[in-house]
Each structure stands twice: as structure tokens, then as C-alpha cells.
Amino acid sequence: MTTLIITQVLNGLQFGLMLFLIATGLTLILGIMDFVNLAHGSLYMMGAYATATLVAKGMGFFPALLGGVLATFAVGVVIEVVVVRKLYRRDHLDHVLATFGIILAFNEVVRIIWGPVGLTFDPPEQFADSVDLLGFTYPAYRLLVIGMISLVGAGLWWLVTRTRIGMQIRAGATHPEIVSALGVNIRALKTTLFALGAALAAFSGALIGPLRSVQPGMGEEVLIQALVVIIVGGIGAIRGALVAGILLGLLDTLGRAFLPLMISRFANPEVAQAVGPALASMMIYLTMALVLVFKPAGLLPATGK
Amino acid sequence: MSGIASLELRGLVKRFGGLLATDHVSVTIAEGELFALIGPNGAGKSTLIGQIAGELMPDEGEILIGDQSITGWGVVARARSGLGRTFQIAQTIDAFTTLESVVLSRRSGSLSPTGFFAPLLGDKEILDIARETLNVVGLGELTQLRVDRLSHGERKQLELAMALVRQPRVLLLDEPMAGMSPGESETMAQLLSELRGKCTIVLIEHDMDVVFKLADRIGVLASGALIAIGSADDIRNNPLVRASYLGEEEIT
Numbered sequence: 138m139t140t141l142i143i144t145q146v147l148n149g150l151q152f153g154l155m156l157f158l159i160a161t162g163l164t165l166i167l168g169i170m171d172f173v174n175l176a177h178g179s180l181y182m183m184g185a186y187a188t189a190t191l192v193a194k195g196m197g198f199f200p201a202l203l204g205g206v207l208a209t210f211a212v213g214v215v216i217e218v219v220v221v222r223k224l225y226r227r228d229h230l231d232h233v234l235a236t237f238g239i240i241l242a243f244n245e246v247v248r249i250i251w252g253p254v255g256l257t258f259d260p261p262e263q264f265a266d267s268v269d270l271l272g273f274t275y276p277a278y279r280l281l282v283i284g285m286i287s288l289v290g291a292g293l294w295w296l297v298t299r300t301r302i303g304m305q306i307r308a309g310a311t312h313p314e315i316v317s318a319l320g321v322n323i324r325a326l327k328t329t330l331f332a333l334g335a336a337l338a339a340f341s342g343a344l345i346g347p348l349r350s351v352q353p354g355m356g357e358e359v360l361i362q363a364l365v366v367i368i369v370g371g372i373g374a375i376r377g378a379l380v381a382g383i384l385l386g387l388l389d390t391l392g393r394a395f396l397p398l399m400i401s402r403f404a405n406p407e408v409a410q411a412v413g414p415a416l417a418s419m420m421i422y423l424t425m426a427l428v429l430v431f432k433p434a435g436l437l438p439a440t441g442k
Numbered sequence: 443m444s445g446i447a448s449l450e451l452r453g454l455v456k457r458f459g460g461l462l463a464t465d466h467v468s469v470t471i472a473e474g475e476l477f478a479l480i481g482p483n484g485a486g487k488s489t490l491i492g493q494i495a496g497e498l499m500p501d502e503g504e505i506l507i508g509d510q511s512i513t514g515w516g517v518v519a520r521a522r523s524g525l526g527r528t529f530q531i532a533q534t535i536d537a538f539t540t541l542e543s544v545v546l547s548r549r550s551g552s553l554s555p556t557g558f559f560a561p562l563l564g565d566k567e568i569l570d571i572a573r574e575t576l577n578v579v580g581l582g583e584l585t586q587l588r589v590d591r592l593s594h595g596e597r598k599q600l601e602l603a604m605a606l607v608r609q610p611r612v613l614l615l616d617e618p619m620a621g622m623s624p625g626e627s628e629t630m631a632q633l634l635s636e637l638r639g640k641c642t643i644v645l646i647e648h649d650m651d652v653v654f655k656l657a658d659r660i661g662v663l664a665s666g667a668l669i670a671i672g673s674a675d676d677i678r679n680n681p682l683v684r685a686s687y688l689g690e691e692e693i694t
Binding site for chain 2: 296299300301302303304305307308311312314315316317318319320321322323
């Protein structure tokens with residue numbers, strides 16, 4: 138039982154960090170540029186497909202991952218310049234309509250190029266097996282995912298809070314006049330930020346590839362979950378996305394594993410089998426509803442922009 | 443890029459529909475001159491400033507910094523060519539410290555790609571320049587303070603530091619004393635008098651005492667046209683200026 142709990146907690150942590158990574162690109166673009174990017178899930182899918190294709194062509198996992206991320210960064214630049222740039226001054230409904238159009242287009246393009254059947258690819262060889270962790274075994278690849286997301290998350294925090302480009306991005310969001318008057322090209326800055334969000338989405342998509350199948354429409358499910366993370370964490374807050382991601386990841390995973398068991402304690406097994414999974418899959422949405430009622434700005438809203 | 447430069451306006455015209463907001467304005471502001479622009483509300487000061495800063499494009503005429511025409515240039519290009527400015531309502535960034543603000547200002551506009559990802563506060567030389575500039579504007583003791591903790595006057599001082607640290611060839615000051623307490627105004631006036639001759643300055647200011655005391659020359663704008671240019675005494679005694687200010691405020 139202890140082993141099961143520890144395993145599920147690690148699974149939950151891994152899923153939560155994944156949610157964080159997907160949500161963080163979305164929340165930066167929404168919080169800093171005030172742009173609703175529903176196509177974020179499509180960029181996640183794009184990263185997964187690009188990486189899977191490069192692996193299938195015989196590339197090692199890590200070079201393929203890098204290639205997938207860079208390719209999606211480039212796609213992000215193109216989308217920003219061609220579509221998104223024209224929409225900043227419009228309201229959110231226009232953002233939603235345009236980026237929903239991009240979702241449909243992406244799914245169709247993916248079906249045309251790769252077909253309706255999903256792709257799969259293997260984790261890197263060194264991480265294909267399970268490792269012994271204080272007396273129980275755990276898949277090495279999932280540990281790798283936890284490690285890599287932690288690194289990228291830390292790097293992102295450093296980029297946004299400490300580096301010149303991060304400071305310019307934050308300053309440019311709230312004070313475009315002064316930042317332009319300092320000689321900073323805000324347009325290029327926005328393109329960079331959008332493409333950075335795309336690269337983050339691609340990175341998550343590529344990491345999840347070996348754990349789930351890579352298929353058309355994989356971005357939508359994750360998009361909804363990422364939106365929930367943003368709402369729970371607070372829009373624009375990296376820290377909020379981290380806390381909310383881990384919280385929701387744990388809730389979801391532990392709920393699916395243990396709710397049926399818990400319910401069977403005081404109801405007959407049939408009811409438990411029916412209600413448990415249904416309730417478990419609602420957990421993150423229930424949490425969102427509670428947060429919206431009691432802390433509408435989110436758990437850790439971005440402070441003092 | 444460094445050093446100071448003259449600013450020349452040649453026959454600037456800006457129309458909004460039927461309204462002539464800038465009416466053939468021509469003036470050359472010499473290197474190191476402190477030129478004050480005054481005029482009653484609605485005289486077209488903001489429109490003229492907007493055209494100098496690059497926010498508005500003139501319908502006719504030319505703008506030059508030194509020998510370089512910057513007429514069609516946008517805000518960013520003008521900033522990079524050495525135009526510095528402050529805003530009527532201080533534009534400072536709440537979430538940063540004063541030191542971060544000034545360093546960011548100094549380093550913005552440089553295009554080195556590696557510099558983008560360097561830690562903002564990593565360069566000691568730039569840190570020293572930034573601290574020195576904060577000293578000059580009187581914020582030397584407050585380098586670690588977050589901007590949202592500053593008083594209104596201190597924000598204006600910070601904004602000036604952010605402009606100065608870039609060593610602008612021409613500096614545009616849009617009402618640097620607006621909303622300041624008398625004490626704060628005095629500090630700012632002192633600062634401006636120390637800047638005289640070190641920088642070409644265009645000053646827009648409602649505080650006439652300051653304008654008459656500090657400016658090398660004063661230009662009076664009325665209904666979009668420059669109706670008089672001259673020394674403080676010239677302007678005080680100009681009947682046209684008196685007439686245009688009638689019902690506004692007494693010129694002493």
C-alpha cells in the first residue's frame with residue numbers, strides 16, 4: 138500500500154509538473170500580452186509530432202526533442218506575425234475565434250501529413266527501464282520528466298525575473314510607452330514571447346510523447362486542463378501555475394487511484410465502480426469552481442506588475 | 443552616438459480633420475540649449491511633443507537631430523538615435539527597483555543577442571553608471587527600493603535618471619514638475635539647472651517661475667503656431683504673448 142501511494146504521488150507530481158509546463162506558456166501570453174491563445178494545445182501537439190517524426194527518422198531522443206522545440210518556436214513566430222499580431226487590439230472573443238480556427242487547421246494538417254492513426258515513440262534508451270528507488274521501482278523516464286521540467290521551470294523563472302529580455306517583456310507589458318522610448322522594439326519582443334510560449338508547449342508535448350500516444354486532437358484535452366491550472370493559479374503567475382499544476386496533478390492522479398477504494402468503504406462495490414472514476418475526473422473542475430467562488434483571482438495571482 | 447546634438451523643426455504641420463494642431467512650426471534648438479515651450483492649454487504642445495517623440499507623424503515639414511533627418515522614424519528608432527524623454531505622467535515600472543529601472547534603461551536599445559539573456563544586473567560597469575546617475579538625480583540612497591514605494595516626486599526623478607543614463611543627445615521633458623510639492627519642484631529645478639549646457643533640452647512646463655529662471659530661450663505656442671521665441675525678458679514684454687495668455691495665468 139505504501140509503495141502504491143508513493144508511486145501515485147510521484148505520478149501525480151509528474152502529471153502536475155506537466156500541467157505546469159503547459160500552463161506556464163499560456164499564462165505568460167495571457168498575463169503579459171493579454172492574448173487568449175487557444176492554439177496553445179495545437180503547438181503542444183506540433184511539438185509531439187515533430188519530435189516523433191525526428192525520432193522515427195533515426196535521431197536520438199534528445200536531439201529530436203531539441204529539433205521539435207525549435208521547429209515549433211519557428212511555427213510560433215510565423216503564427217504571431219501572420220495572425221496573432223493583428224489581434225492584440227481586438228477583444229478576447231476575436232482571439233478565441235482566430236485561435237480556434239488555428240486549432241481546426243492544425244488538426245486537419247496533422248491528419249493530412251501523418252494520418253488519423255496516432256504515432257508512438259520510445260523514451261531514450263538510458264531511461265527506458267525502471268529504477269530502484271528506496272526499495273520500490275519507478276519508471277526512469279518519468280523521473281527524467283520530473284527533473285527536466287524542474288530545470289526548465291527554474292530557467293524560465295530566471296529568464297523572466299532576472300534577465301534583460303525578461304525584464305523588458307514584463308516592463309513592456311505594463312508600460313509600452315516608456316519601453317519604446319528606451320529604444321526597445323515591442324513588436325519583436327511580443328513575437329519572441331509568443332514563440333517562447335510555443336516552444337514551451339512543444340517541449341511538454343515532446344516529453345509526454347513516450348507516455349501517451351501522439352494523435353490529432355491531443356492538444357484540446359490538455360488545453361482545457363491548462364486553462365484550469367491558470368484559473369486556479371492566477372493569470373500571469375508562473376508561481377501560481379506551479380502550485381496549481383502540482384495541486385491539480387496530485388488531486389487528479391490520487392483521485393483516480395484512491396477514490397473508488399474510499400467510496401467502496403461505505404457503498405456497495407458497484408456504486409463505487411460507477412461513482413469513483415466519474416468523481417475523480419471531475420476533481421480538477423470542482424477545485425476550479427471552489428477557487429472561483431472563494432478566491433476569484435486565483436491562489437497566487439501575479440503581484441505588482 | 444554620444445555627445446549632444448541640435449534639434450531642428452522645419453515647417454511642421456499637423457492637422458486633425460479641419461483643425462490645424464501644428465501650424466508651420468520652425469525652430470532650431472542649439473546644442474546644449476535649454477529651450478522651454480509654453481502655451482495655454484490646447485495650444486498644441488502635446489501634439490508638437492508627439493511629433494518630436496515619433497508618436498505622431500507630421501503632415502508636412504521635417505525634424506532633424508544634428509544633421510540627421512528623423513522625420514519618418516518611429517519611437518524606437520528615434521530613441522536609438524539618441525532622443526530621450528520623460529512623460530507628463532511619470533512612466534515608471536512598479537515591480538522593479540530604482541536600480542533595476544535605470545540599468546534596464548541603459549541596456550535597452552542595444553541589440554547584442556547575447557546581452558538579451560545576460561542577467562540584468564550582471565555588468566558591474568553599468569551598475570556603477572546607474573548608481574552614479576541615481577546619485578545625480580538625488581535617489582542615491584534609494585537604489586534598492588521598489589518603484590511602487592516611491593513618492594510622486596521621486597518617480598519623476600527616477601524617470602529623469604532613466605532618460606539621463608542613456609546619455610541622450612536631445613532630451614524631451616514633458617512637465618517634469620507636474621503635480622509636485624513645492625519642495626520637490628525645487629529639487630527638480632535645481633537638477634535641471636545642473637543639466638544646463640550638458641544636454642540639449644526641450645522643456646514643457648507650466649511653472650512659469652521655473653521656465654523664466656532656467657530657459658535659455660522660450661517658445662510660445664498659441665493655436666498651434668509659435669507666436670514668439672526669445673529670452674525670458676523678450677517673452678515677458680511681448681504683447682502678443684500677453685494677449686494669448688489672457689484669462690489663463692498672469693506672467694510675472
